[in-house]
Amino acid sequence: MSEKHIEELIRRDHVGEPSPKVGHRINYIFMLESVRSKVRQNSFSGFFGWIFSLKGLGAKAVVASVLFAFVMIKPELKSTNGTTPLIDSTQVQQNLVLDSTLFHTDSKSATDQAL
Amino acid sequence: MFGREKKITSDEKLMQSIRHGDQEAFNQLYERYKDRLYYYFFRMLNSESQANDFLQDLFLKIIEKPGHFNPAYPFKTWVFSVAYNLCKNEYRRREVRKETHYGDRHVNPVLPESITEEKLVNSIFKSLDSLSPEHRSVFIMHYREGFPVKEIAGMLETAPGTVKSRLFYTRKYLAEKFQHLKGEIEF
Numbered sequence: 001m002s003e004k005h006i007e008e009l010i011r012r013d014h015v016g017e018p019s020p021k022v023g024h025r026i027n028y029i030f031m032l033e034s035v036r037s038k039v040r041q042n043s044f045s046g047f048f049g050w051i052f053s054l055k056g057l058g059a060k061a062v063v064a065s066v067l068f069a070f071v072m073i074k075p076e077l078k079s080t081n082g083t084t085p086l087i088d089s090t091q092v093q094q095n096l097v098l099d100s101t102l103f104h105t106d107s108k109s110a111t112d113q114a115l
Numbered sequence: 116m117f118g119r120e121k122k123i124t125s126d127e128k129l130m131q132s133i134r135h136g137d138q139e140a141f142n143q144l145y146e147r148y149k150d151r152l153y154y155y156f157f158r159m160l161n162s163e164s165q166a167n168d169f170l171q172d173l174f175l176k177i178i179e180k181p182g183h184f185n186p187a188y189p190f191k192t193w194v195f196s197v198a199y200n201l202c203k204n205e206y207r208r209r210e211v212r213k214e215t216h217y218g219d220r221h222v223n224p225v226l227p228e229s230i231t232e233e234k235l236v237n238s239i240f241k242s243l244d245s246l247s248p249e250h251r252s253v254f255i256m257h258y259r260e261g262f263p264v265k266e267i268a269g270m271l272e273t274a275p276g277t278v279k280s281r282l283f284y285t286r287k288y289l290a291e292k293f294q295h296l297k298g299e300i301e302f
Contacts, residue, residue, distance in 0.1 A: 007258045009232060009236055017153065018166070019167045022167050022174075025171060026178065027138070030138060031138060033179070034136030034138060
């Protein structure tokens with residue numbers, strides 16, 4: 001019997017099968033573990049945890065500065081006092097007067113001049 | 116003829132699915148490896164109950180920390196290296212409890228010539244009890260699982276030359292033990 005025969009002998013060797021209980025047990029544990037990880041995946045806790053952690057500070061700074069630059073460049077996003085942004089009429093300038101007591105008009109003097 | 120061919124998924128892809136909680140992938144991987152790993156544990160530890168316990172422990176490791184598997188390496192190599200480490204730890208525990216004494220155990224001289232195949236294999240493994248777990252593991256991994264020397268060296272974190280010499284020594288040892296069967300067995 002050669003070394004190859006030894007190999008065949010060992011390969012043919014049968015020592016029985018593992019207990020089915022092992023399979024049932026680890027399948028059950030796997031099910032529990034995967035359910036737990038799915039719950040973890042669906043929650044925002046991981047994201048908020050990342051936001052307020054010290055991890056990836058560089059990336060966070062870049063995102064924040066891009067957002068800031070975007071707000072500064074886009075005029076619509078600037079808060080303006082007393083004016084309403086008009087989106088589709090670029091030619092019309094409309095001023096709103098908030099306080100009527102401060103309302104000044106030159107219409108009277110213009111009429112006088114005309115007369 | 117009209118049935119759809121069942122696609123065989125690689126172990127490594129199954130492991131990726133397991134990471135995402137795929138129960139079917141886990142079942143498939145368990146079915147593929149349960150008998151092979153059970154055999155390995157049984158022959159390494161000589162105990163049915165411990166073989167079951169260790170099989171369970173190994174798959175628990177896969178469930179709890181699938182990230183420990185590096186997809187760049189074959190799953191088979193990785194899983195057997197984990198199995199080997201579990202056995203090694205068990206041998207250390209036994210050593211502490213003084214359950215085994217390598218080298219000084221007396222192995223009964225073997226066997227009548229009308230020996231059956233089953234008895235022969237059992238007596239081979241009984242003889243291997245006198246050797247270290249490394250020798251035993253190399254023997255099983257090489258002859259049962261067909262791992263080449265280089266892969267076994269990777270699993271056992273040792274040099275290929277060491278694996279070769281362990282295989283040589285084991286064969287020589289068995290040849291001495293089974294000398295009276297020289298006509299039938301050539302180690």
